[in-house]
Amino acid sequence: MRACVWIDGQRIAPDAARVSVFDRGFLHGDSVFEVLRTYGRVPFALDERLERLERSARLVSIELPVGLDVLRSEVVAALEQAAYPEAYLRLMLTRGADEPRVAAVPNRPRRVLLLAPLVPLPAETYELGVAVVTERSELVGNAIAPGAKVGNYLKSILALAAARRAGAAEALLVDRSGGIFEGSSSNVFLCSKGTLVTPPEESGILAGITRRKVLELARSWGVPLELRTFTPRELRAADEAFITASIREVVPIVRVDGDAIGGGRPGDFTRRLLAGYRALALGGATSALSSAATSVVN
Ligand SMILES: Cc1ncc(COP(=O)(O)O)c(C=O)c1O
Structure with missing residues (x-):
């Protein structure tokens, strides 16, 4: 076609x-x-x-x-x-x-x-998760017009090329203060001791619509949320982590800069979020929400 x-x-x-x-x-x-x-x-x-x-x-x-x-x-x-x-x-x-x-x-x-x-990602990407690398970036998000999705993606393209050279699927961008703020073309989350953490819109990120949906799901499940940046070290120590974007949906991160996260396997919470997100997108959110919510909150 x-x-x-x-x-x-x-x-x-x-x-x-x-x-x-x-x-x-x-x-x-x-x-x-x-x-x-x-x-x-x-x-x-x-x-x-x-x-x-x-x-x-x-x-x-x-x-x-x-x-x-x-x-x-x-x-x-x-x-x-x-x-x-x-x-x-x-x-x-x-x-x-x-x-x-x-x-x-x-x-x-x-x-x-x-x-x-549509060419979706292979199922094994979700089953096995992906490796990411951290990349230093002088510009946080789109510094010229924060929040605008503009055509010039050179910063992202270069960061992603560096990630690919390192055998990784995505580059997570780190600002001058050492905080991770977003992926080259995705938003990033970690989950630690039951709390979901993602950088706030005010940090200048492109606030993805997938990110918004994931936050809405997590809120509706009563999951504690923290909107803040985090360091690569904190990410390595997290129980789970994932990136979000419209075509890739919710992709588990299992390695960062070569170190395993959560034993090197996608975590349960990430899986449930992916299922909840897909159910929402397919319009069948209600039933998925209630069953997933029970297992997350308990
Ligand atoms: C820098 C950046 N952040 C986040 C995203 C994810 O946005 P969305 O979830 O709306 O696809 C993208 C998508 O292209 C992006 O380029």
Whole structure:
């Protein structure tokens, strides 16, 4: 099955889909975007993601080319047309085309919607967990427009490349004070003595929507929460740890910088969160919540 592309609301054959070389998304990474997936063919948390797209655009002064209701109906119509069993979806807004070296900032925003069949992570990733490494980062989150999901991912790309060279699946970024604040393209949690810990939004992280859902689940289960950064040492000593992101969902971390966490196996709490998250995404949250809550709280 092929990818499908819409530019400014028009469906274009993928091979013919073009954006100008003068587009500022290409020239400068001057764009904002969202990535999401479907569960049972329904886009999960679409409204929350469209709201974050609008917020990201506002934070970097890109005008929305059409209202959120239009974007929403374009996404829904695109999914219907693509008719994938499950879809990966990427929605981008760029500031538009500009002549190089022209100082004036253009106001011709463009929207690009990409759909592709979803390729989920292999089941063994969840069964065995992944290794991560810590990477020093001078910039916490997106320091220029905190909280905005902007197109320039160079910091994340370099950190992830370093992780891959070390045989790890993700890089956890460490700020100058020695605190871990997020993954290169994920949020990070640890679980220690029954308490769930994750860095707060105020630390400048990209507050993921998966993170928000996981926090809502944990709150509804009565799990004690601490919103703070933590050190690599604390992470190594944790009972469990995991990362969250829309396509990867909830992925157990079993090694950090070569040291095992929680005996090198995914923990029960992480498993239950993954199950609860999937149930929520599939809309069957209620029953999963009550059974999982009993086992977590007891
Ligand atoms: C830096 C960063 N943090 C967190 C996330 C996870 O966000 P979400 O759960 O909304 O997919 C991403 C996803 O791309 C990211 O790039």
